[in-house]
Amino acid sequence: MQQAPHLVNLVVSTGEPAGIGPEVSLAASLEFLREHTDAQITLLGNDQLLRLPNLSPELSARLKIHSIALGSPVTLGTLNSGNAQYVVHLLDYAIDGCLQGQFDAMVTAPLQKSIINDAGMPFTGHTEYLAQRCNVSRVVMMLCAPLPSGFLGLTAPRDLRVALATTHLPLKQVPQALGFDQILEIIQIVNQDLQKKFGIDNPLIRVAGLNPHAGESGYLGREEIEIISPAIDAARNMGIHVSGPYPGDTMFDSESVAQVDAFIAMYHDQGLAPFKFVAFGKGVNVTLGLPIIRTSVDHGTALDIAGKGVADAGSMLEALRLAYQLAKNKRKQH
Numbered sequence: 001m002q003q004a005p006h007l008v009n010l011v012v013s014t015g016e017p018a019g020i021g022p023e024v025s026l027a028a029s030l031e032f033l034r035e036h037t038d039a040q041i042t043l044l045g046n047d048q049l050l051r052l053p054n055l056s057p058e059l060s061a062r063l064k065i066h067s068i069a070l071g072s073p074v075t076l077g078t079l080n081s082g083n084a085q086y087v088v089h090l091l092d093y094a095i096d097g098c099l100q101g102q103f104d105a106m107v108t109a110p111l112q113k114s115i116i117n118d119a120g121m122p123f124t125g126h127t128e129y130l131a132q133r134c135n136v137s138r139v140v141m142m143l144c145a146p147l148p149s150g151f152l153g154l155t156a157p158r159d160l161r162v163a164l165a166t167t168h169l170p171l172k173q174v175p176q177a178l179g180f181d182q183i184l185e186i187i188q189i190v191n192q193d194l195q196k197k198f199g200i201d202n203p204l205i206r207v208a209g210l211n212p213h214a215g216e217s218g219y220l221g222r223e224e225i226e227i228i229s230p231a232i233d234a235a236r237n238m239g240i241h242v243s244g245p246y247p248g249d250t251m252f253d254s255e256s257v258a259q260v261d262a263f264i265a266m267y268h269d270q271g272l273a274p275f276k277f278v279a280f281g282k283g284v285n286v287t288l289g290l291p292i293i294r295t296s297v298d299h300g301t302a303l304d305i306a307g308k309g310v311a312d313a314g315s316m317l318e319a320l321r322l323a324y325q326l327a328k329n330k331r332k333q334h
Contacts, residue, residue, distance in 0.1 A: 007040045007062070008327050010320060011103040013090040014045035017074045017083055019301025020311040021109030022049040028316035030055075032324075033062050039324055042103070044090045046070045066093070076307035079112055084119030087111050091126070095133050098292035104327035105293035107319045110301045125168050130287050130294055138182070139289040140189045141167050142262065143272060143298060144322060145279030152254040152278075160279060161262040162271040163190050163288065174267045175210065175223060183207075183231035190262050191240045193288040199329045203261040206251055207232055207244030210266045214247045228266075281312055284319045286326075293326045295319040 012029060015021030022045050029041045030053075040062040043050055047067035055063065068089055072082030094106040108126055116123040123129060131139040142163040149157050165186050166177050187205065194203040208214075209228060211221035218225055228245045235242050244251075248270045251263060265271025275283060276298065283298030297315040305311055 007038055008036070008324050009040055009042075009102070009104045010323055010327070011042045011094045011097055011106050012044060012320075013094045013106065013108045014043060014050065015090070015109030015111045016079075016087060016115070016301045017046065017049055017070065018076055018078055018080065018306060019110060019112070019303050020306050021045075021111070021301065023307070023309075024297070024311050024313040024316045025109050026050055026052075027311075027313040028320055029063060030059070031313070031317055032320040033059055035321075036324060040064070041320070042066055044068060044093055046074075046086075049074065068093070077303045079115050079303070081115050081118040084116045084121060087116060088121065088123075091129065092133070095130065095292070098294075099134065104330070105295065105323035107316070107323050108294065108296040109316065110297055110299060112301050126285075126294075126296060127167055127287055130290060134290050134292065136289055136291070138185055138189065139287050140164070140186050140193075142190070142286045142288050143275050143279075143283050144286055145275065145283040145298075146318070147257070147278070152257055154254075154258055158258060160257060160275065161194075162275045163262055163264045164268060164271050165264060165266045167268060169267070171267065175221075178210065178223060178227055178266065180227050180231050180234075183228060184234050186264060187231065187235040187240060187242055188238070189289040190264060191235075191242070194261055196333065197288075197293065197326045197329060198261075199332070200261050202241055204259060205240065205242040205262050205264060206246055206256060206260050207242060207264045208248045208251050208266055208270060209245035212247070212249075214245045281314050282318050283315060284322045286322065293323055293330065295323040295326070 012025050014025040042064045044066050050065050071086045072080050097103040098106050127141045140163050144161045147158045147160050166174050194200045210223045215221045215224035224245045232244050252274050285296040287294045
């Protein structure tokens with residue numbers, strides 16, 4: 001049945017079938033749809049893994065399952081490379097549906113990268129795969145989480161956003177992966193998507209250094225002097241409200257969290273260790289720089305608790321809420 005055109009139409013890729021993705025996707029979708037009567041969700045995954053409870057006719061009309069055949073039988077908690085193509089198929093269906101305008105935004109549950117690679121398909125992660133499929137040369141991984149009033153002395157609720165200049169790289173490869181053009185482009189992407197997708201007119205952005213003490217005037221490394229500072233200066237000359245480089249260990253002080261719209265870290269753990277310390281389980285991964293909206297959970301497949309009824313759907317619920325809000329923001333601009 002054709003749905004009313006005003007409904008925000010979200011699609012969820014339920015991820016690794018042996019993990020907690022299917023169960024948290026279903027649980028969070030039901031809670032989200034009860035919160036938002038102007039939205040509908042399509043869950044992508046095998047219908048044997050997504051068993052709907054008895055729903056009201058109104059809720060049933062807004063929660064759909066698009067069943068996709070498994071490659072192999074699923075044993076919860078046990079990985080099977082025979083289902084690698086199934087997981088990729090979920091992603092492709094969601095991406096294509098968003099690119100074609102069938103869906104307003106996509107939300108992804110966790111997958112297991114090793115299984116996809118074991119099946120002979122080179123795969124470094126959701127973020128990189130989305131960039132390739134959307135034909136985009138650079139995307140930015142950003143984690144977001146709502147912080148309540150009173151936390152760190154906040155006088156009002158505030159969103160913490162941490163973007164990464166590099167993502168899934170061995171630490172020894174990070175310095176070689178950083179360059180002036182790359183950092184400048186990342187600052188531009190973060191600024192542009194904060195404006196266009198998050199509706200922030202003049203974002204305030206902070207950028208971290210790479211080395212301890214942000215290089216300490218070259219004594220602990222010259223990347224800040226030769227690469228990071230020049231990129232920040234160039235972005236500032238473009239009118240972007242950006243500052244830095246800041247030492248990674250002091251960038252996230254309570255005053256800055258209350259004022260800054262996004263922090264940019266140079267490598268994965270520099271940004272995500274402090275983020276997950278304050279927001280694990282409530283964080284949302286957003287891919288910036290895409291022509292589509294994509295959010296995701298901030299946790300892994302949790303194979304050890306799959307199917308035991310104890311998985312927390314909080315991060316998936318926050319991912320749905322943010323995807324919905326970004327889709328609403330996008331509609332206002334058209």
